[in-house]
Amino acid sequence: MADFLVFENVSKHFGTTRAADNVSLSIRKGEFFSLLGPSGCGKTTLLRILAGFEQPDNGRVMLDGEDISALPPHRRKVNTIFQNYALFPHLTVWENIAFGLRISKCPRQELEAEVERMLRLIQMEDQAHKRPDMISGGQKQRVAIARALINKPQVLLLDEPLAALDLKLRQRMLIELDLIHDEVGITFLYVTHDQGEAMSLSDRIAVMDRGRIEQIGAPAEIYEAPRSSFVAAFIGDTNFFEGEVADVVENEYCRLKIEGFPDVLCFNDKQIGKGNLVYLSIRPEKFIISREEPVVDGRHNKMRAHVEDVIYLGTHTKYWVRIQDYRIAVFRQHSRFLLDEKPIRWHEDVWLTWHADDGFMLERYSESDERLTNLPPQKVGENNLEDKDRDPS
Amino acid sequence: MKIASRKKVNEWLVTAPSLFWLVFLFLVPTLIVFAIAFKPSDLYGGIGAGWTLETLRSLGNPNYPIIIWRTLYLSILTTAACIVLATPVGYCLARTGQRWRQVLLLLVIVPFWTSFLIRIFAWKTLLHPEGMIKKSLVFLHLISPEASLLYNAWAVWLVMVYTFLPFAILPIYAAAEKFDFRLLEAAQDLGARRWQSLLYIFLPGIRRGLWTAILVVLIPALGSYVIPDIVGGPNGEMLGNKIAQRVFVDRNLPHASGLSALLILAVLLPLLAVLVLQNKKGRAAPLIEEDA
Numbered sequence: 001m002a003d004f005l006v007f008e009n010v011s012k013h014f015g016t017t018r019a020a021d022n023v024s025l026s027i028r029k030g031e032f033f034s035l036l037g038p039s040g041c042g043k044t045t046l047l048r049i050l051a052g053f054e055q056p057d058n059g060r061v062m063l064d065g066e067d068i069s070a071l072p073p074h075r076r077k078v079n080t081i082f083q084n085y086a087l088f089p090h091l092t093v094w095e096n097i098a099f100g101l102r103i104s105k106c107p108r109q110e111l112e113a114e115v116e117r118m119l120r121l122i123q124m125e126d127q128a129h130k131r132p133d134m135i136s137g138g139q140k141q142r143v144a145i146a147r148a149l150i151n152k153p154q155v156l157l158l159d160e161p162l163a164a165l166d167l168k169l170r171q172r173m174l175i176e177l178d179l180i181h182d183e184v185g186i187t188f189l190y191v192t193h194d195q196g197e198a199m200s201l202s203d204r205i206a207v208m209d210r211g212r213i214e215q216i217g218a219p220a221e222i223y224e225a226p227r228s229s230f231v232a233a234f235i236g237d238t239n240f241f242e243g244e245v246a247d248v249v250e251n252e253y254c255r256l257k258i259e260g261f262p263d264v265l266c267f268n269d270k271q272i273g274k275g276n277l278v279y280l281s282i283r284p285e286k287f288i289i290s291r292e293e294p295v296v297d298g299r300h301n302k303m304r305a306h307v308e309d310v311i312y313l314g315t316h317t318k319y320w321v322r323i324q325d326y327r328i329a330v331f332r333q334h335s336r337f338l339l340d341e342k343p344i345r346w347h348e349d350v351w352l353t354w355h356a357d358d359g360f361m362l363e364r365y366s367e368s369d370e371r372l373t374n375l376p377p378q379k380v381g382e383n384n385l386e387d388k389d390r391d392p393s
Numbered sequence: 394m395k396i397a398s399r400k401k402v403n404e405w406l407v408t409a410p411s412l413f414w415l416v417f418l419f420l421v422p423t424l425i426v427f428a429i430a431f432k433p434s435d436l437y438g439g440i441g442a443g444w445t446l447e448t449l450r451s452l453g454n455p456n457y458p459i460i461i462w463r464t465l466y467l468s469i470l471t472t473a474a475c476i477v478l479a480t481p482v483g484y485c486l487a488r489t490g491q492r493w494r495q496v497l498l499l500l501v502i503v504p505f506w507t508s509f510l511i512r513i514f515a516w517k518t519l520l521h522p523e524g525m526i527k528k529s530l531v532f533l534h535l536i537s538p539e540a541s542l543l544y545n546a547w548a549v550w551l552v553m554v555y556t557f558l559p560f561a562i563l564p565i566y567a568a569a570e571k572f573d574f575r576l577l578e579a580a581q582d583l584g585a586r587r588w589q590s591l592l593y594i595f596l597p598g599i600r601r602g603l604w605t606a607i608l609v610v611l612i613p614a615l616g617s618y619v620i621p622d623i624v625g626g627p628n629g630e631m632l633g634n635k636i637a638q639r640v641f642v643d644r645n646l647p648h649a650s651g652l653s654a655l656l657i658l659a660v661l662l663p664l665l666a667v668l669v670l671q672n673k674k675g676r677a678a679p680l681i682e683e684d685a
Contacts, residue, residue, distance in 0.1 A: 053578055073581040086579035090597040100583040103593075151584060 004029035010059035019045035021211035037208035079148035260324030286358035429650035438644030468614035475561035483565035544626030568602025
């Protein structure tokens with residue numbers, strides 16, 4: 001499929017910071033594409049370059065085969081939903097939505113019909129004559145969407161559009177955004193620091209850090225096969241272990257030496273050679289935690305661990321277990337509730353088992369990885385609130 | 394009940410000082426001025442007994458329409474020029490970095506440290522036939538050597554614009570400083586050119602600042618007395634000069650009151666009109682107060 005929206009080697013500096021560092025990216029027509037990264041990673045800069053508010057130092061932006069790098073914002077067929085919505089406070093909802101068509105001197109009858117159609121789309125016909133300060137956050141959000149869509153943009157840019165909403169409303173707006181995307185069928189470029197939003201909405205995600213794109217892929221691909229330790233730590237929870245490749249077993253597997261551990265068998269699709277220093281990343285839900293020694297085949301790793309903390313979370317329980325210097329997060333689903341089952345408690349010694357394919361080896365290659373080694377793993381998003389107050393590190 | 398009545402009392406207590414100020418130092422004197430206009434004058438410059446329409450009749454003096462007309466157009470043109478100049482200044486001030494902004498604001502305020510009179514005399518020197526401006530303009534062949542820059546309506550206009558400009562800049566800057574400039578980006582994103590975003594989004598966004606600026610320039614401009622007195626000459630006289638003449642030269646207080654009442658009405662009526670119009674539009678917006 002021909003690429004619809006292309007960033008070609010785009011760079012942008014602000015003083016000494018590199019907001020975009022030789023970014024190349026191509027987005028397909030009709031795709032829901034997310035730029036995901038921590039604040040300051042350059043995702044908003046890319047968006048502003050596309051909208052025309054910033055000029056790239058290098059590189060160009062192509063939209064539908066046309067180089068739009070030099071066009072002023074009002075000549076670009078892209079529209080933005082701003083983080084604070086940026087509704088015009090002196091205009092009513094109706095006038096806000098009509099703004100784009102009024103500027104383009106749209107005939108009156110067509111304009112009225114279009115505005116009414118948009119009001120129906122966002123289900124706010126009865127609020128049309130209120131001013132922005134009289135409607136709620138979610139309604140403002142919908143007006144911002146309608147105001148952008150009425151111009152029939154080729155790409156809709158969304159700059160952290162849900163950041164200002166509370167959790168419940170955010171969940172509802174997620175569904176609405178998804179429905180609107182299905183209905184209008186245009187390309188969405190969505191900028192967020194919230195992995196949950198990006199995962200649930202996107203066809204593809206680009207994870208960014210320090211002005212560079214770390215990985216591009218479908219949500220499952222990024223979660224299950226992170227290509228760098230940054231991606232592994234940023235998307236979801238994970239545990240990192242510092243190891244060294246001791247020897248290669250067959251082609252696909254290797255043995256890892258980790259301080260204080262028996263040798264660990266690990267999947268080695270990247271064919272990392274003997275003697276290399278690596279991080280081993282294992283997601284908390286990939287572990288099996290049990291009181292009795294499980295019977296498993298040779299592809300599993302199995303070791304003793306000590307339970308330090310148990311956090312019951314309804315859908316699952318989170319265990320903090322210790323092996324030597326490592327504090328490891330483990331999730332366990334509650335598949336059944338059995339009254340007579342004796343749950344694993346504090347200070348018990350347990351077995352920790354995982355399949356060799358569930359561990360990912362990531363090369364230690366950049367200084368930015370330093371901050372990832374501190375356990376427990378870091379994560380951005382609301383879900384890590386639950387153990388912040390329990391864990392002093 | 395009790396709480397409600399206490400609330401009432403509190404309201405009155407809080408309002409009392411400003412109410413007192415308004416009634417005794419504004420409303421009553423204004424009414425006295427209106428009243429004196431219907432009194433006869435006596436020979437010694439005082440106010441005679443009884444009531445008369447003499448003053449009202451004498452306002453028909455054929456000199457007055459010219460002066461009233463001049464007062465009106467000079468004030469309105471002064472206000473217009475101040476707004477036109479102050480709006481871009483306010484916009485730039487609000488968009489300048491914090492440190493430079495302090496310096497620029499200081500530059501706006503610095504003239505106040507010199508006496509108003511001295512600054513007007515400075516203008517007189519500048520515009521004088523032997524002054525710098527006149528000489529340079531003649532040198533550049535922009536005006537003929539016979540033309541006079543001083544003692545006409547345009548000299549008054551120029552000096553009034555100079556004098557009142559800071560009063561227009563400050564409220565406009567205050568409003569622009571609160572303006573969310575991201576709205577301009579939003580407008581451009583929706584297809585507006587730069588000037589369209591300024592016209593349709595920025596100006597309505599600072600409208601309260603604009604109204605305040607219009608009022609604080611227009612009202613004192615209508616009552617100007619010193620500026621036309623020093624740089625105006627007989628062709629630049631304004632109503633304020635006539636009022637002063639009636640008091641100091643003719644010693645005719647009722648006549649001065651009549652002219653003053655006329656001026657007060659000229660200020661109040663447009664103000665009321667604006668208030669009524671704004672209320673009709675359903676936004677009972679106070680004119681001076683900045684919105685939250």
